[in-house]
Amino acid sequence: MSNNCKTCVFKSKATQTLGDENLDQLSCNNATVDFRKGDSIIKQGMFSTNVVYLRSGLAKIHITGPYHEQIVRIVKAPCYLGLPTTIGDKINQYSITAIKDVEVCFIDFNAFRRLLQETEHFSYEIILELCRNELDAIRRCANRTQxxxxxxxxxxxxxxxxxxxxxxxxxxxxxxxxxxxxxxxxxxxxxxxxxxxxxxxxxxxxxxxxxxxxxxxxxxxxxxx
Amino acid sequence: MSNNCKTCVFKSKATQTLGDENLDQLSCNNATVDFRKGDSIIKQGMFSTNVVYLRSGLAKIHITGPYHEQIVRIVKAPCYLGLPTTIGDKINQYSITAIKDVEVCFIDFNAFRRLLQETEHFSYEIILELCRNELDAIRRCANRTQxxxxxxxxxxxxxxxxxxxxxxxxxxxxxxxxxxxxxxxxxxxxxxxxxxxxxxxxxxxxxxxxxxxxxxxxxxxxxxx
DNA sequence: TAGTTTTTGTGATATATTTCACAAAAGCTA
DNA sequence: TAGCTTTTGTGAAATATATCACAAAAACTA
CATH class of the missing domain: 1.10.10.10 (Winged helix-like DNA-binding domain superfamily/Winged helix DNA-binding domain)
Incomplete structure (x- = not known):
């Protein structure tokens, strides 16, 4: 099912900075998919081709550690999923699985990347999100281990x-x-x-x-x- | 001591994408400072006003956890220090301390931010660095705890x-x-x-x-x- | 160099948590 | 509903690691 970002009611902070023209750019070639509880949305080790956006529902981010599966955190819509691998090294470094029925939007990476390069407010919001995520990961780790x-x-x-x-x-x-x-x-x-x-x-x-x-x-x- | 990015031999990947004009922009108002082993470069809880770049030496990133100090990781020059707080929430979320004598460059945040918004290759390199850092933090955490x-x-x-x-x-x-x-x-x-x-x-x-x-x-x- | 502080080595004891093992309960599914 | 699978509860034993305590060594510093 194709979906229009312009009319989407679950816009991210970054997407909210965009005008109609840019939202149309982002909408082309994207698709909304429903997942049931337990379904895998992103699988560690697989190639990441799309920007994944959780429109509704709950998911767990989990990573295969040296001895067992570890849940990194539980995330609630709306939010991006696996942004650092989609943008970064392309091979998913962790899995994401629905823990409630969810609605996910797959966004064309090229359209997303074009916006990242051409639209400074958008790209700055994404940068801020990445900053928050890193700090969050560090804080969580210190807490959990101590x-x-x-x-x-x-x-x-x-x-x-x-x-x-x-x-x-x-x-x-x-x-x-x-x-x-x-x-x-x-x-x-x-x-x-x-x-x-x-x-x-x-x-x-x-x-x-x-x-x-x-x-x-x-x-x-x-x-x- | 003021410093010129154009002639700097410790350029970051992001800075390497810049032309002379942009490097001059980045150079204005920046300063290079030497720290001795044990000196604090960034202090958790304090306001972060400059982009900090480790030109040479070794430093530890550490965070005050609920029970004791935790070293997040040890970093080697050249690299940015504390980027997510300088860009993000402005209050340092962790400390960084020299563990060998180091040379640090303090870069004017406004100049840096201007480049981030105007120079797409530069901003994309910074985005990639932030992505790598988040994944690294998650992986390290899974390893250490298991x-x-x-x-x-x-x-x-x-x-x-x-x-x-x-x-x-x-x-x-x-x-x-x-x-x-x-x-x-x-x-x-x-x-x-x-x-x-x-x-x-x-x-x-x-x-x-x-x-x-x-x-x-x-x-x-x-x-x- | 002497004196002080910090770092390291090592035994003994305490303890939080894991592991194993099995039963009970709850959730599916045909 | 019956029968299977998954999840949960709980005791007993095993274990990795922390903590305490103190001595020895090393690193400063006046």
Whole structure:
């Protein structure tokens, strides 16, 4: 299904800087595709030919590490996916998989690149996004490696509540084993820690449903372990 | 000391795309400063006003994590320092400290930004650099968190030999405690592991001098622990 | 050179977390 | 609904690494 950027209601910050003419340029040869939960959108090791834009839904960025799969982060639409490899070295350095049904727009790279070179506001917004991403990656890494499991799980719960679902009641979009891959802990440790939080009255959780009962405690655990 | 980009022998890939006129633009208002080993070049939390370019020497990028200082990576000239904060959010998100005597060029941000907007080849090179940095950060993180101490230390030794000093005999530019901050391990673990590698005939080391005796073993340890 | 500070080496102990193993629960699917 | 697969819960044992403690060595510095 071809799609028109001019009328798209999920424009990125960069795309918002563009006039109608440039938006038409960007629209030519692009396609919108739906993915189901679990579908792979970008696959590590494969050639990246299109700029990928997540219009709606949730996805996980994950990388095959030396010993096991690691989830780098969970991203929420709207945002670009895998920009550094599409622009950069062309071979995807990580995979991206839908964790909810998503709508993805594949944008012609040549059109995108032309805009990057000819439209300074657009290119500057992309530069800012790349800057943010690098800093985010560094900060996340320092956090994850220094905190222990309790703190990291508290973080993940807070991130889901504050940034992803914007509610203190939500349904985990991933399994406990995936949370393990997100915070570098075993599946069993996730289970135990979640049970502990429940027992301590910090969260209420059954199945995949989580309700935050004591956000202050979570924050404290996130900061002090 | 003011400095002329036109005659600079340490040009970045991006700067190499520029003609004389643009190089003159970049040169106006810039300054070259020498730092001694241990001097702070960029300080986390402070306002970033200039583009910082490492002309010669070695520096460590480090971030104050939730529990202790963490070294993100060690960088070798020539390269830009702290680009994502200078361009991006302006408040330095990490510190950079000289670990050998270095020569640093402070470039006027407005001149740099003007080039970024007006000179497409230059801006594209900067974009590529930002892409590489983000991917590098993600890869490093997956590696460090998944491997255990032996593997990480093997990695560090190999990186020093292959990328920093380009020799199998070198002098560690950092203390064991700093290596600990680089691989998320205690100072004591570094000492013990280095001693173990020595005992096993994989490296020869006394004081800060390291000589790699069995690179194959190091590689194997880096891959399998 | 003497005196001070920083860095390193190494044992003993403590501990967070993994791993293994199996049962129970939940989610699919035919 | 029955039967299969995946996910989750939880105990017990194993383990990598941190922490503590102190001595020795090396690196400064006055």
């Amino acid at each position: 905190k222990q499991t309790r703190g990291n799980i508290a973080d993940v719960i807070l991130e889901f509540a504050n940034n992803i679902f914007e509610s203190d009641v939500f349904t985990l979009p991933v399994s406990q084993s995936e949370i393990g891959n997100l915070v570098d802990a075993s599946r069993e440790s996730i289970s135990r820690t979640l049970a502990e939080f429940h027992k301590d009255g910090i969260i209420k959780f059954s199945g995949k449903k989580i309700e935050i009962l004591n956000k202050k405690s979570l924050l404290l655990i996130s900061q002090t372990g | 491997k255990q101490t032996r593997g990480n230390i093997a990695d560090v030794i190999l990186e020093f030999a292959n990328n920093i000093f380009e020799s199998d005999v070198f002098t560690l530019p950092v203390s064991q405690s700093e290596i600990g901050n680089l691989v998320d391990a205690s100072r004591e673990s570094i000492s013990r592991t280095l001693a173990e590698f020595h005992k096993d005939g994989i490296i020869k080391f006394s004081g800060k001098k390291i000589e790699i005796l069995n690179k194959k073993s190091l590689l194997l340890i880096s891959q399998t622990g």
